Amino acid sequence: MKTLTRQEWYGALVAVLVLGIFLSIASPYFLNSRNLSNILVQASVIALLAGGQTFVILTGGVDLAVGSLTALAGAMAGYMMIKLGIDPYMAILAAFAIGAGVGLFNGYLVAFVGIPSFIVTLGGLTLWRGLAYDSTGGFDMSGLPDPFPFIGYGELFGFLPMPIVVMALFYISMSFVLSSTKLGRYVYAIGSNEMGARQVGINVRWYKLGVYVVSGLCCALAALVLIGRMDSSSGKIAQMFELDAIAAVILGGTSLFGGRGSIIGSLLGAILITMIRNGMNLLEISQFKQMMAIGAVVIIAVWIDVVRRKRLLRK
């Protein structure tokens, strides 16, 4: 077993603890169970997106369209339930189908056609957002039927908010998939040495396609939690969420170059990003400065990644 300090997510853990201690001292409102639970609830949507993003980034790709795809899945599900009167569970299925469908589309273009993931998903960023507005006429749908209020506001055993439960179950299963299944193993192998992975007989194309489908399904799940929490859906939800999701993955110690990283790091990264926002709100720092701070954090995280990679290669 690798010792704690050598885990990729160790830095993120230290950052969460240090920031936590700092905020506990700086603000009287930070350290109480209500605020902490609130942070986890707020982190849940980003954490779900970051979980899927981890698979993509580990293979050396990136999915810039997760915010837009979340909006598409969420807006369509809301539209179906409220405008078309479709059964909520069918709408949930439809959201997952949309996520998987867009994932297949992205994965096909990246793995089989050979277009860089950056381009495919940068196009998707505006393509799926546009489709989300267009297909729902740009309207907000509010007052979602059951089980959405439960997904957004329900509490398991009377104290565990559902978004946290969803996030926890998601991370437990995803960390199992990454550590103990063929898919997980091949995700790392492809990110480390794609050519070598092909030589040992791994079907690189299908597995690469697979990670975009995983990311798409995560977007659908995130969309369901998000519209549940907002009790409404529209094409403008999840704006810029791709930035937070990618930042969470990178802050969690996963390398943008692929091959190195962990899913637990992404959870810590999502919590870290949310804590930064929460802390700045508590300290009454303006929205504009918050935008600047998050951008700077992303750049610093990638900076650290690049320096660390150079050091590894030198060895």
Place this chain on the structure above:
Amino acid sequence: MNTEKSVIEIRGLTKHYGGVKALTEANFCLAPGEHAAIVGDNGAGKSTFVRLITGVESPNSGEIFLDGKSVTFDSPLDARDQGVETVYQTLALAEDLDVPANIFLGREKVLFNLGPLSILDHKAMRSESVQMLSTTGVKIQDMSETLRGMSGGQRQCVAIARAAGFAKKLIILDEPTAALGIQETARVEEIIKGLKQRGVPLIIISHNLRQVFDLVDRIWVFRQGRIVASVLKTQTSPEQIVGLITGAVNPDDVPGATDLITDIALFQ
């Protein structure tokens, strides 16, 4: 030549790319437990030969026999499944995975087969890896260390141990020490000598004649897209091999150098 006795026998293997005759009428064989070297100048047809017998490309004509049975390879995987393990120069290792993960890469042991979500049997893979490494004589201190922290020589040893562990018929090593320092080269050579003692048949492609004479039983000389000579190490000298490679020595003037080749040709 009796095909029954050869681990691999190749008759009349030919590959032409348009007008370029990369390999013409190549005849080759490898006895059980034998270690053979393939030598020749750049462009002499060595790489084409290796690509053909590892399934990377298909020949225009000619036949390959494994243990006396005629076979064809549709892909490198197919060749591997039929018992021909190849260690490429690029090694095909994932630097970010640990040793057992690399040894079983692409042929993981699973507890439940669920397609891409098949559940890995970490324990079995780990213990079999330890077994494979010790049989091959490779020492790795920490099995859970990723390959990134290891030297080029250690990585090469892991790749060879993997090939030796899975090879049902023979191993092909493509320039195994080209990128290594002196000490590391010595280590890899020890591993190859160990395979000889265990009777694992092996073909090595090498430019290093010192190494060739140190390791193998028989040397096959390629020249201008043909296999021109096959000599036992004990019946030749480095000077003679250099002469055969460059064309300064006529193979017909070397006693026994063309015997095997013409023998195989008779079977066609």
